[in-house]
Amino acid sequence: MAWKKAIVVRFHSNMVTVQDLETHQRLECYLRGKFKIQKIRPIVGDYVEYSVQENGNYGTIENILPRKNQLFRPTVANIDQVVLVTTLKDPKVDLLIVDKFLVQVEKEKLEVIIVLNKMDLINSQEEKSKLKEFLEIYKPLYPIICTSKITKENIDLLKSVLKGKISTFAGLSGVGKSSLLNLLDPQLNLKVGEISKKLKRGKHTTTYGELLYLDFGGFIVDTPGFANLELESFDKDEIKYYFIEFLKYQPYCTFTDCSHTVEPDCAVKAAVEKGDISLSRYNNYCVIYRELNQ
Structure with missing residues (x-):
């Protein structure tokens, strides 16, 4: 039986709900045991290939396609x-x-x-x-x-x-x-x-x-709302690349590995002082940097 393609719209316990990419119909699908053995589980938004059981009421996830993000x-x-x-x-x-x-x-x-x-x-x-x-x-x-x-x-x-x-x-x-x-x-x-x-x-x-x-x-x-947000699996030295307004100033810092916190002749700090970078954003960057440095 040919596999069909779908997108995961909901995950619950050992089953997922998928929506077929062609028909837009929804179907409850079981996960094959190999996914549990390999410690792989689909998440919402995953594209999958599935087969339909003989009774047509349920499907089986056969493959999880690579994620783009x-x-x-x-x-x-x-x-x-x-x-x-x-x-x-x-x-x-x-x-x-x-x-x-x-x-x-x-x-x-x-x-x-x-x-x-x-x-x-x-x-x-x-x-x-x-x-x-x-x-x-x-x-x-x-x-x-x-x-x-x-x-x-x-x-x-x-x-x-x-x-x-x-x-x-x-x-x-x-x-x-x-x-x-x-x-x-x-x-x-x-x-x-x-x-x-x-x-x-x-x-x-x-x-x-x-x-x-x-x-x-x-x-x-x-998605469920959150009461707070902590950054996991982040390195303190990479955070500066995710404050996008820093990027055009970073090449002009005296030190190539400048953290923009304590170093002298920092182009990012100079931009903050001139008002070209928001003081609020910069202060929040420093808070995040210190939290990850603990």
Whole structure:
């Protein structure tokens, strides 16, 4: 029997749910024992080859095809772009978390779009100042789309960005990932949570990563939100390459192995002093560098 090709849309225990690339039909598939022996398991976004059992109700994963990329938090493979959803209020997202996530995405050489959600909550002068500051820091570096489920601001623009691609939504719990996805495609009907008044952060509503088909074309991975983010399997000396605004200055540092922290005649530090590199981003780089140096 000829094998068919599919994409993994959900992983659960010893089975996976796949969507056939030709028919778009979903099927539950068992994993062959060889994968357990080899300590190999598919993840959401993996392309696989599968066979259909005689009764037609289930399939068997025969082969896992090579990945073009993999993101580890959230765990997903073969994506075209990452959509980092963040907020300035309810919850107030720490920019260190934003920068840690961007470092991870840059390491995997993935396209990233920042979605600044819950814009309807930005009303006071202080909040507007925070918005201006955020845009000044990140807009020169990454595309930013400001959104709101209340006003439906830029929802059509976000659709056009997602159409025809495999994307993943990621961000802290409570930033409104599932709410945005429900606006983009109401048929998804994802569970939406609320902000914990006691903890001032979101409650988890998505409990597993799942690849969702969008009715206007493309796939999106709705992933469980995280309360914090720690960088794993990173070397302190590689972090400087993932702060993309550093790259054009690094060749002009006096020391070729300059860490941009304590060395004299550092072109990156000089750029920070001139205002050409954001002080917030540089300070967060130093925090990450020190954490990895412990």
